[in-house]
Amino acid sequence: MNIILLGPPGAGKGTQARRLVEGRDMVQLSTGDMLREARTSGTEMGKIVADVMDRGELVTDEIVIGLIREKLTEGGATGGYIFDGFPRTLAQADALGTLLSELGETLDAAVEIRVQDEDLVSRISARSTCGNCGEVYNDETKPIPADGKCTTCGGTEFKRREDDNAESLKTRLLAYYKQTSPLLGYYHVKGLLRRVDGMKEIDEVSAEIEAALDA
Ligand code: AP5
Ligand code: ZN
Secondary structure (H helix, E strand, O other): OOEEEEOOOOOOHHHHHHHHHHHHOOEEEEHHHHHHHHHHOOOHHHHHHHHHHHHOOOOOHHHHHHHHHHHHHHOOOOOOEEEEOOOOOHHHHHHHHHHHHHOOOOOOEEEEEEOOHHHHHHHHHOEEEEOOOOOEEEOOOEOOOOOOOOOOOOOOOEEOOOOOOHHHHHHHHHHHHHHHOHHHHHHHHOOOEEEEEOOOOHHHHHHHHHHHHHO
């Protein structure tokens, strides 16, 4: 099964993708994670994308499609792929369709995680991530354990993201509504759009996603 998780910054795409990986043996492909890795590796591409990401704007279609193409041609996902944060433009959606069909694969669902804007701001300002395994925490709703160790890997280093500030979040939200939200209609007409209430607790959102995928 191949699925897309759609939703604004802070909706819970990464959080839910990690749960699907555990439960369904799927592979998570997060273009945000790939780009963050590229910027820390100090490559030419990493330098180009760092400024764009910190401003909260979208990186070019060419770069992100290239990253996804590379991962898909590597293969190895027996349970299928979860696309997290990709596609984000109509051009990326078309490219994904082409790449999957070249591999003889299809897309099974595009799941929209709906959360109101005010909650996104508070979620993002309270987020931190395990520096070792990428587990996502939240000061309010999913705090780092009192012993300071990541529940998944035992790591003790936690990071805040460079683009998790009010100004860049404004730009990220604008980019979502202008460039990404047209994908809701795109997948709706293909009969692939599923909607879940991302305002519920993390476990409840997971249950809604599971139900939407099994429907
Ligand atoms: P990316 O890394 O994709 O970031 P994003 O879309 O802004 O999404 P986030 O990672 O911020 O949020 P999320 O939905 O994963 O939420 P999370 O689970 O962490 O992209 C970053 C940048 O890279 C872009 O701005 C762009 O520059 C570039 N980029 C990436 N992909 C691109 C593409 N395809 N094309 C062009 N450019 C691209 O949860 C957030 C917080 O809320 C956490 O603290 C979590 O614990 C908490 N939380 C989660 N669920 C719940 C819940 N149900 N209730 C309460 N709290 C919750
Ligand atoms: Zn960890």
